[in-house]
């Protein structure tokens with residue numbers, strides 16, 4: 001069975017960059033790469049849900065964190081799985097400083113644009129992993 005890519009954004013309650021990470025993950029899993037990408041609630045790993053643990057164990061994993069606390073990456077790694085790629089929203093923002101999100105509830109046009117750029121960046125990572133899976137990299 002071909003591996004999937006599990007994209008795990010952090011919970012990021014009250015943080016605009018956390019919200020952007022989640023929006024990017026949804027865009028990737030629902031619009032850009034629905035066949036190859038899936039996502040789950042990070043909290044399921046925290047409660048040792050066996051299905052969630054199996055999903056991250058058997059597939060590629062990309063984490064997307066809203067700040068340097070890296071909660072998503074650390075949660076995955078606490079299960080014994082090494083993440084294949086760990087992204088931080090702030091790094092995408094640093095490349096696009098004109099796209100400052102307006103707030104948590106309303107990211108505004110700049111925040112939504114930033115989420116889309118991050119989703120495209122994630123898509124490149126998925127391409128890279130799929131090539132590896134198919135033996136082309």
Ligand code: SF4
Nearest residue numbers: 010012066067070071
């Ligand atoms: S990485 Fe930062 S924004 Fe995300 S859940 Fe942790 S503390 Fe919140």
